[in-house]
Amino acid sequence: MTYCVGLMLRGGLVFMSDTRTNSGVDNISTFRKMFNWEVPGERSITLMTAGNLATTQAVVSLLDERVKEPGNRAPCILETDSMFQTARMVGGLLKEVIATHAETGQRADATFNATMILGGQIGDGDPRLFLIYPEGNFVEASFDTPFFQIGETKYGRPILVRAYDAEMSFADAVKLLTVSFDSTIKANLSVSLPLDVHVYHNGSLRNGPIFRINTDDPYFQEISSGWGVALREAFHCLPEFTFPPEG
């Protein structure tokens, strides 16, 4: 499994992804699921992937190969005209890769599925955030639905819904995602540290801070233990339940 979140703030886009992949509980590995491209002053693009690892790696490799072969007829991710065109291209590649493998066996299509979050900004376009489906189509985030989650999305959702604020600072957004990831990691063995983070500042047209939160990260430890305490305190502050009179 996997857990990735892309968050839209007034000030920019914040991405966080875990790195655990598993094929059964006895075959666990660490793979990067966040990929960044930039042309400083012109574009910054981030892609996060969930689902079949062979599929997602094939899509990312195809994107990278095209970058190394300029002049190719197909547009590369450093040349697309807009984020919308980028989403179309990535969606098209994803659908193609799944179709290629699905041909080989009956009902294999579901097995090769993958879902992606794509975000960034190109030229004078707005910063945009997309959720790309295995069918190659996609939906875009707005401030009505300001974040996308892929993978194991349920455990970490309540705190996102409750504490997200479009005006929050980047530091608060990283804190929020850390709490959301901690809740997920505590509940599901197939999601795990290290976590990859990218914070894109709107209008900068270059990658913002990209860093990794490792297993021994003191901030993560502090949030993880502090959140348990804070939750219990919050719980105790809620009004007491009184049983209805017996009738």
Next chain:
Amino acid sequence: MTYCVGLMLRGGLVFMSDTRTNSGVDNISTFRKMFNWEVPGERSITLMTAGNLATTQAVVSLLDERVKEPGNRAPCILETDSMFQTARMVGGLLKEVIATHAETGQRADATFNATMILGGQIGDGDPRLFLIYPEGNFVEASFDTPFFQIGETKYGRPILVRAYDAEMSFADAVKLLTVSFDSTIKANLSVSLPLDVHVYHNGSLRNGPIFRINTDDPYFQEISSGWGVALREAFHCLPEFTFPPEG
């Protein structure tokens, strides 16, 4: 979908279930999913059900019919010797009902699936809590794993894991379950009020308070809005994130 939780405390067992059933998003109804039997001074038994409504209703009807036909060869739920025997009987019925309907079509077995939580106390036996699978087998809760959830379990799990305490009062347990149900209801349209509650006091050998929390219940409203505020406050009390220096 459905959400039911059975919780084991030092002092007793607490059960909560929602009442929404749906067959697609455009066919939503309210059905009771919690069923109670008692022989005061001798036994109290609670059953909660998730999954195919036709299956779970058939199981409950069979249990009730046997109660009305004493002297039948099959033991009835008011006559079993122990909670373990009760779990075996309910598991057997569940498996039988699923098998009957599954015969009629290919791969229909999954469609008719259901899962159940059974808890209570009989005579001088200990109070016990079981999770019964569609295959008819079951596992029992202990203070290592002191609660079972069925249905839409993920959204409401983090707070249970964080705030559960075996020594907590019955009122605190109802508060905890209310928070867990509120998180689930906020996230999933297929789980909804009213909620049914039963609080069994260990050793009483009779049903404890059984009541319903309705949509307009002021306590539920208070918890629902209060928990959002409390969560945001807890979140703000956590230490700030500071970005690593750019390298």
